Amino acid sequence: MTGGALAGVRVVDVSRVLAGPYCAQLLGDHGADVVKVEPVTGDLTRSWGPSRPDGVSAYYAGLNRNKRHLAADLGTSEGRELMLELLADADVLVENFKPGAMTRWGLAPDMLAERLPRLVHCRISAFDPDGPMAGLPGYDAVIQAYTGIMDLNGEPGGPPLRIPMPVVDLTTGLLALSGVLLALHEREESGKGQRVDISLVDGAMSLLHPAAANYFMTGAPPHRLGSAHPNIAPCETFPSPAGEVYVAAGSDRQFAELVSFLGAPELADDPQFRRNADRLAHRHELNAVLARLIAALDPDVDLARTLIAEGVPATLVRSLPQVLDAEDVAARGMVTELDGLRMLGVPVRLSRTPGSIRTPPRPLGADQVAGG
Structure with missing residues (x-):
């Protein structure tokens, strides 16, 4: 087996929680060398739900395999120097800080673009980073409510309901992945990197089919239908x-x-x-x-x-x-195990350069700590 379709691609992942880490994990699944740089206090998801004694929670584990694990305080000179050292030979930066945070740490996006012209800088935000909601925090369930997804979900006549999976974050992570791959492909022709911007609101809006298309055509607002479909029966x-x-x-x-x-x-x-x-x-x-x-x-x-x-x-x-114990799921390798940890498999299958799960999620700062 080869090293994967993205072998040789270097990724610095300083994103937290879900969309960014998921994007970076997918890059790692297909062979990219991903370095996750967490705050010295750890990614927030390390404390979400059941955890192992080494500080790896189930939530964190689902988003952070196939990565090296570093911890750094980016507000210190040591943290900044570590970031510049990592970015010097990186192809991709994935981050989801509030607007202005990178600049305060001496890592302004414009400076990085000038200093590292081949870098693909993937910036994930909750809202438009240049719009009226810029800098405001957003979480999956909040964005489900904000973009109308929650209003569409539920039984007729009942209250709006959150979709239980974090579909906004996961979709945004997938869109971020596609943006990174598009930018890497274009770089082969131009030799130049570029910024990839994606917000949770954009990701949520992309999920509004066919509700939005129906509304655009008829002007009639949709109603909650439970498990039914607005355009098909039965x-x-x-x-x-x-x-x-x-x-x-x-x-x-x-x-x-x-x-x-x-x-x-x-x-x-x-x-x-x-x-x-x-x-x-x-x-x-x-x-x-x-x-x-x-x-x-x-x-x-x-x-x-x-x-x-x-x-x-x-x-x-x-x-x-x-589902997780089903024969067909096992046959496709969509549930797998590494170092005693069960996890979901790699969903995209390539015939010559298949993805793989090589390293499990690890404790905070397992590979290096800087500025903490």
């Missing part, structure tokens, strides 16, 4: 003898295959249900019929495998332990 959860089952018959063909499987093929020709637009207009009538048919299914039938084999996207709603 596309929601129904109770079955084996547990809750999610059905997503997104096309007329899939709907015909679904009702045929359920023993009611005539529903595909019913004028109320023949086309997706018809099914949306008669969603409540359709759901009542499907609920009755699905409730009568044989509880011993493997609904996920059977329905998907019939061409209908559907599955029993599985619990997290069921």
Whole structure:
């Protein structure tokens, strides 16, 4: 196996919490040499949730593998000199400090760009760093509320709900990764680095499909639909003898295959249900019929495998332990173990230069401490 697609790329990660560390971890998964520089007090996530005796929490562990671990007080001369030393031969800097912090430490972005013209500087912020909300802190759940995601999530008539995974931070990390890779690719032609700017608000806004597209076209504000889909029917959860089952018959063909499987093929020709637009207009009538048919299914039938084999996207709603112990997940290596620590695997698979998990997350300052 080679060193990965990004072997030879050097990354300095001085970001904290989630989006930045996730971006840097993904770079490390594919072979980049990533140095994580934490405050001497440690990344805030080291104290979030269950932890090992060495100070590695479960939350921290999920975002900081495949990195070297340094600690530095960037407000000291020792910390500044360490940063300049690391950046001298770095390709990428990932940071998420408030505007002005880098300048106070003698590491102003313009100075770095002049001194290190090939550096790709990835700056992650909560809001537009040059806008009216510049410098204000933001966390995933707050941004979910601020950008309307939380208002869209929940049961009809119920209160808005936070999506339990930090989707804003994770999406922002993925967008930051794509920006870094774009800038590295362009540097091959120009020989010059550039700044990559991404905010949590931008990341959240990119998730507003199809709600935003529907609103732009109709002017009608969306309403909470629970597990249903605003543009497709049927596309929601129904109770079955084996547990809750999610059905997503997104096309007329899939709907015909679904009702045929359920023993009611005539529903595909019913004028109320023949086309997706018809099914949306008669969603409540359709759901009542499907609920009755699905409730009568044989509880011993493997609904996920059977329905998907019939061409209908559907599955029993599985619990997290069921997913993490599933045969297909294990076969893909999406749950793996290193030094006794279970973790999620590398989701992007390359045929010649695959990513890998080489080093586990480590204690604070395991490789070096400066200025603390």
